Amino acid sequence: MTTRVACIGECMMELSERPDGSLLRGYGGDTLNTALYLARLGVAVDYVTALGDDPWSEEMLAAWAAEGVGTGQVRRLPGRMPGLYIIRTDGSGERSFHYWRDSAAARDLFSGPGAAGTRAALAGYDLVYASGISLSLYGEAGRAALAETCRAVRAKGGRVAFDTNYRPRGWPDKAKAQAAFRDAMAAADLIFASSEDLAWLYGREGEEEVLRHHGRCEIVLKGGGSPPSVRVLASDDDVTVQAPPVEAVVDTTAAGDSFAAAYMAARLAGRPPAEAASCGHRLAGAVIGHRGAVIPRAAMPDLPLT
Numbered sequence: 433m434t435t436r437v438a439c440i441g442e443c444m445m446e447l448s449e450r451p452d453g454s455l456l457r458g459y460g461g462d463t464l465n466t467a468l469y470l471a472r473l474g475v476a477v478d479y480v481t482a483l484g485d486d487p488w489s490e491e492m493l494a495a496w497a498a499e500g501v502g503t504g505q506v507r508r509l510p511g512r513m514p515g516l517y518i519i520r521t522d523g524s525g526e527r528s529f530h531y532w533r534d535s536a537a538a539r540d541l542f543s544g545p546g547a548a549g550t551r552a553a554l555a556g557y558d559l560v561y562a563s564g565i566s567l568s569l570y571g572e573a574g575r576a577a578l579a580e581t582c583r584a585v586r587a588k589g590g591r592v593a594f595d596t597n598y599r600p601r602g603w604p605d606k607a608k609a610q611a612a613f614r615d616a617m618a619a620a621d622l623i624f625a626s627s628e629d630l631a632w633l634y635g636r637e638g639e640e641e642v643l644r645h646h647g648r649c650e651i652v653l654k655g656g657g658s659p660p661s662v663r664v665l666a667s668d669d670d671v672t673v674q675a676p677p678v679e680a681v682v683d684t685t686a687a688g689d690s691f692a693a694a695y696m697a698a699r700l701a702g703r704p705p706a707e708a709a710s711c712g713h714r715l716a717g718a719v720i721g722h723r724g725a726v727i728p729r730a731a732m733p734d735l736p737l738t
């Protein structure tokens with residue numbers, strides 16, 4: 433039987449400002465990147481979010497479908513729009529991100545008419561993946577609905593994966609984020625944690641926050657260093673896997689998102705954790721060698737997934 437994966441989150445419209453002030457349109461989102469790379473690696477994956485009924489929402493749907501990402505669980509909210517951000521690049525090449533996202537349709541995935549249908553559908557997946565950015569979208573009530581949905585997934589024998597993508601601006605205060613991340617880690621079967629995110633959130637005890645789940649679930653702890661390494665703690669394993677050096681790091685956008693996709697694809701294909709980490713490194717290594725989150729199909733590495 434095919435394993436079905438759901439990635440939950442938000443994809444926004446992206447406008448990159450060029451030196452003459454004109455704007456180049458694209459779209460982007462952490463969990464969407466993971467869904468897209470999962471699809472490219474042959475995994476049956478649906479992106480679960482809410483969009484509006486505007487032309488750009490239509491374009492996003494068409495683009496995701498063209499990448500093989502399932503769109504059957506995308507809710508369409510009449511009169512609403514996707515979130516938007518502009519990337520401004522200063523004279524020294526430093527990029528800054530500016531957001532219009534408070535009214536984005538994706539924030540209402542777990543509220544209003546239709547939310548019950550989304551929750552019921554999610555409970556039927558074999559693996560449900562969300563990130564810290566996903567958590568920041570929904571507010572207390574939405575997060576509680578998501579947590580309950582994750583319990584339903586697990587009660588049916590499915591698994592839950594959580595990636596600690598922490599973006600401070602998505603949270604009203606740090607305490608809310610700390611509590612939400614604690615709950616999400618406690619509810620997950622697979623945690624992707626970056627030591628940098630953990631340190632920002634919890635200070636020096638950051639790694640302790642995730643390591644307390646060792647033995648209960650699988651943990652992929654992404655460390656620093658160049659090239660970086662990951663420590664994988666699974667039932668019988670505690671291994672550190674170094675990333676191979678990447679000759680020219682062009683743009684690290686989507687490094688962690690693509691790593692998670694290849695790691696999960698390899699685990700779903702029955703590969704042991706250390707091999708899955710190597711697959712993660714190989715895909716992430718290719719992604720950071722190219723500009724943008726999504727690399728050309730021809731640049732996808734040939735991973736041992738069968």
Ligand code: ADP
Pocket residue numbers: 626654658659660661662675676677678681684685686687688689691712713714716717720
């Ligand atoms: P993010 O901040 O997006 O979570 P990370 O910095 O944790 O990304 O990197 C994710 C993965 O990308 C690493 O585990 C590694 O596989 C790859 N990677 C990132 N930086 C480098 C680098 N300098 N050299 C080689 N691989 C890298």
